[in-house]
Amino acid sequence: MKVTIVGAGNVGATCADVISYRGIASEVVLLDIKEGFAEGKALDIMQCATNTGFNTKVSGVTNDYSKTANSSVVVITSGIPRKPGMTREELIGINAGIVKTVVESVLVHSPEAIIVVVSNPMDTMTYLALKSTGLPKNRIIGMGGALDSSRFRTYLSMALDKPANDISAMVIGGHGDTTMIPLTRLASYNGIPVSQFLSEEALQKVAADTMVGGATLTGLLGTSAWYAPGASVAYLVDSILNDQKKMIACSVFVEGEYEQNDICIGVPCIIGKNGVEEIIEIELNDSEKAKFAKSAEAVRQMNDALKSILA
Numbered sequence: 001m002k003v004t005i006v007g008a009g010n011v012g013a014t015c016a017d018v019i020s021y022r023g024i025a026s027e028v029v030l031l032d033i034k035e036g037f038a039e040g041k042a043l044d045i046m047q048c049a050t051n052t053g054f055n056t057k058v059s060g061v062t063n064d065y066s067k068t069a070n071s072s073v074v075v076i077t078s079g080i081p082r083k084p085g086m087t088r089e090e091l092i093g094i095n096a097g098i099v100k101t102v103v104e105s106v107l108v109h110s111p112e113a114i115i116v117v118v119s120n121p122m123d124t125m126t127y128l129a130l131k132s133t134g135l136p137k138n139r140i141i142g143m144g145g146a147l148d149s150s151r152f153r154t155y156l157s158m159a160l161d162k163p164a165n166d167i168s169a170m171v172i173g174g175h176g177d178t179t180m181i182p183l184t185r186l187a188s189y190n191g192i193p194v195s196q197f198l199s200e201e202a203l204q205k206v207a208a209d210t211m212v213g214g215a216t217l218t219g220l221l222g223t224s225a226w227y228a229p230g231a232s233v234a235y236l237v238d239s240i241l242n243d244q245k246k247m248i249a250c251s252v253f254v255e256g257e258y259e260q261n262d263i264c265i266g267v268p269c270i271i272g273k274n275g276v277e278e279i280i281e282i283e284l285n286d287s288e289k290a291k292f293a294k295s296a297e298a299v300r301q302m303n304d305a306l307k308s309i310l311a
């Protein structure tokens with residue numbers, strides 16, 4: 001199966017690398033606007049094949065969408081990342097135009113593809129991709145919750161001093177420093193509520209660290225993160241291509257779920273060969289419901305900035 005990744009930068013190339021060495025797809029095409037850049041990244045990844053033992057064919061192209069034809073999944077990572085001190089929302093002015101052009105171009109050659117949106121502000125870019133193409137809602141998936149949940153599990157594992165893979169935890173809501181909602185009440189260590197091991201204060205610190213997880217890394221790195229984002233996209237792509245039906249928090253179009261309409265926001269989804277196959281409605285308590293409503297309002301307000309581009 002063929003996957004195209006538009007944007008061969010930090011996140012796109014890492015995603016191509018993980019997809020290849022894990023054998024998730026038989027073919028990966030990297031596309032970038034920068035002359036020769038995607039070709040170089042693809043060649044470098046291909047030269048890992050004999051040492052890491054994969055057979056995925058990886059190629060790179062400069063803005064030639066014909067080479068992306070018949071992709072099953074297209075990942076959009078094109079656009080600018082934030083710098084220290086910025087919010088993701090500040091990227092909208094540049095990234096909206098890029099995402100709209102890119103999604104239209106990929107569909108010309110891969111009209112049946114499932115689109116995974118990564119560029120920030122991700123919830124708004126996912127909404128833009130949906131509204132500007134008119135694709136059915138199951139085929140447009142924003143990646144954010146997989147990453148935020150993996151950061152949440154990492155911070156929990158550090159607080160508990162236990163392996164992250166023994167911890168189950170999820171982040172829903174918007175993919176923003178103030179809009180994401182780590183569900184501390186439902187987090188568990190091998191099925192045991194983490195509240196049995198961590199104080200309320202420690203849990204609140206884990207939640208706060210999770211919410212600013214991306215900003216913390218941006219401050220340390222000078223640009224935003226890529227290893228965990230790339231691996232999170234690959235995890236999502238794996239569930240689609242291999243019809244794994246994993247439950248992954250993704251930004252998807254809601255029509256009444258969680259009492260919201262007409263936005264894309266992070267909710268638990270079953271992800272399989274048809275993209276978003278089901279939205280799982282968790283019974284939230286009053287405090288979580290209030291947080292979700294506030295998060296949705298912030299996402300909705302951000303979407304207002306799309307009025308001119310969608311007109």
Ligand SMILES: NC(=O)c1ccc[n+]([C@@H]2O[C@H](COP(=O)([O-])OP(=O)(O)OC[C@H]3O[C@@H](n4cnc5c(N)ncnc54)[C@H](O)[C@@H]3O)[C@@H](O)[C@H]2O)c1
Nearest residue numbers: 007009010011032033078079080081118119120122143229
């Ligand atoms: N949703 C998430 O969880 C998440 C995680 C990490 C990064 N991001 C976002 O992903 C985006 C990419 O981040 P990055 O660190 O890879 O940035 P980067 O600068 O390393 O890579 C972006 C690439 O996009 C390319 N590009 C720009 N315009 C293009 C176009 N029209 N067509 C094709 N390619 C184009 C650039 O040449 C560049 O190589 C950013 O918007 C960032 O905020 C989102």
Ligand SMILES: O=C(O)C[C@H](O)C(=O)O
Nearest residue numbers: 082088120214215224225
């Ligand atoms: O923090 C960012 O701007 C990039 C991404 O959304 C992340 O969470 O790593």
